[in-house]
Amino acid sequence: MYVSVMDYRRRIVDRELDELFPDLPAIALDGAKGVGKTETALRRAEASVRLDVGAAQQTVLADPESILTRPRPLLIDEWERVPAVWDVVRRAVDADGRGGQFLLTGSATPALGATAHSGAGRIARMRMRPMTLSERGVEEPTVGLAQLLSGGRAPLAGNTGVRLVDYVRELTASGLPGIRRMGERAREFQLDSYLRNVVDRDIPEQGVAVRKPDLMLDWLRAYAAASSTTAGYSQILDASTPGISDKPARTTTTAYRDALMQLWLLDPVPAWGPAGNPFTRLQQTPKHQLADPALAVRLLGLSADALLDGEGEPLGPQQGTMLGHLFESLATLCVRVAAEAAGARVGHLRTRNGDHEIDLVVVRRDGRFVAIEVKLSGTVDDRDVRHLRWIRERLGDDVLDAIVVTTGPDAFRRPDGIGVVPLALLAP
Template sequence: MTYRRRIVDDLLDELFPHLAAISLEGAKGVGKTATASQRATTVLDLAEPGLRLSIAANWGYVAEVPPPVLIDEWQLEPSVWDRVRQAVDEDSTGGRFLLAGSAGVAPGVRIHSGAGRIVSLPMRPLSFAERGVGDPSISLRALLNGERPSISGASEVKLPHYVDEILRSGFPGIRELPERARGMQLDGYLARIVERELPENGVTVRRPAALREWLAAYGAATATDASYSRILDAATPGESDKPSRQTVSGYREHLTRIFVLDPIPAWIPSFSPLNRLTHSPKHHLVDPALAARLVGVSKDALLRGEGGGLIARPDTNTWLGALFESLVAQSVRVYAQACEAQVGHLRTRDNTREIDLIVEASDRRLIAIEIKLSGSVSDKDVRHLNWLREKLGDRVIERVVLHAGPYAYRRPDGVAVIPLALLAP
């Protein structure tokens, strides 16, 4: 398969010549190994038991082979991390080690943090711009830099195409498969999480079916900040023998640690007149295709407004709207990382104000983003964006509505209305 260049490749090209060790971190299947392999002379795959035993018995081996060295699935032999850290202490020349892993080490296994020696670089599934769908032309970086780029153009990508992309997923090895094979692969991916990934990371799953139901309820809560007790109730309707909160909290912690859950944190600004903001994260799986598969919904059903019935929506949006928001959030987080920006969401505790995404640069300037299925944007749709601009002034460098319609334009009030397919890094 021909390698498709990723946005993170630009970051690696910029950073790796100057940094001795970089750890690519993300869920299984996002493409870490393929990306790291593009710049490795030696590849050590620790999923091979014989190699793993050999390296465990030879402390110095990883520093003796020709660099750059890719150490894949490093967490299966955690001592490798400490060996790389020590090697960097001995020689901090750039471009020596790439580590790839889909999980942290098992509970109870201690390693040094690697701070100052090993830089972590998150990697997510393919963003929309990386999928080769449409022709993105409006740069998030330009928006964040305050360049006020022209907001114009039209996209041929329509709502059914976005639904296709939600269901195909952003996992490079899954999305190109025929529909039935793709569904089986997604089912296998989810089964592996429950049956292998968590146990391999020291988590005892006594009731796999209950965990699967909890994951389905979490998927149904996509793009909400529903309480975890509400998600548990939705996963176990009418059951008196529910998993304990401690058990579910443990599952949630480990599913986040292996990057299956990818919640968006609440944006809590510093030095700001805003107060009484919620601290609850917004729920997202690493890919909305997993949420759709867990709940069990087809393209036609999504277009009819069905699905996601385990969690009642707090507003009039359909569950397709929630999955589209998750697709947008996945992409925006990839673009924001390339700009050294952070992504959060804003909601007031009384639920009177909500903004889907806040992209904040290191200098505290920010873009406020609302997400809509429809390309028709009214004054009501942008009222929270304009409220935030009134509160924070020029710190809000851009107000944006990302949507699934065809046209890009700037409203008279300055809000940029942009189809997701036209948004570039």
């Protein structure tokens, strides 16, 4: 879907591109279909070639080096359709290392061996995710993640009128720019079609045979129910095939999972442990997340009213309601985009017996970190911060800050120094 300059809303990744592209010869923007990669890249391109269009694809397949005759900066859209262009760009950068020459956008990772070289040192890679709340213009944020990562535990301030019902509306509205502009019925239809196309078309294009598409959709539904949990993949498979004795082989579901990862549709949060780990028993299982929480809502057949009524049964060891898990999914999206802009990475921490866990750990390059708990609540009491107190006691100065992300109205610091930040007020 084309988005006019007047309609375009700047993304957080735009700031990174403004800073980096003038000095880097080639940047690849990776991300799921519909996140806005093409619209963002077009604003920096003098020319473009769309490899998802048959005629252009056939021309470039016949002669991949023909792209080098086009003006620069050149956008190569859906480059994975003709993987040979990756090596063409790499060799062009070897010959001429000036900044600002190529932007490549891709909605899938080509199969191993499809390109001759990784592009390391020549083609920089950026992940682009669905829109965060600040990118959607839901609220004017007052607390920057970069500020929290700087240490010092500065005072926190700000007030928002965004309430629980508004967060639920954003969960269902989607962070995919073209879809969120639609009316409710059209948006639901488009999200359903998006998921169906993934199974019927995109996965087979990755070379994975899907003999029973409905079974794969059932697996995706079970994965959606496991959002923000560390449920085992065997548990997800069992939940997707209740009453079926002849379950798909593990190799089959692993192939599904890997293909969905290559399409950037699954976005799990990896387990994290500090360097020189003082903890004896930490889980290594990732926390499951779909790229856009709205996809999970549609897979589970939930509406805004149903979420507010407490409907939906979460899958996995973590307690809470489905709405609570999906609110954490939304918070995770917002934190990850902000963290990448700050040059940090995001993980989670959970002890094997589950007696302690930190929902999100935002880690600087030096290993120091911000610990984040996510609570579907407008208020915070001492019980809500017990895990944050525990991690501060264990790791001391390595903890740059500790905050609870809530649905409440105010940002502030508690007497114990732990911050309370409404999700709508959090920004890069």
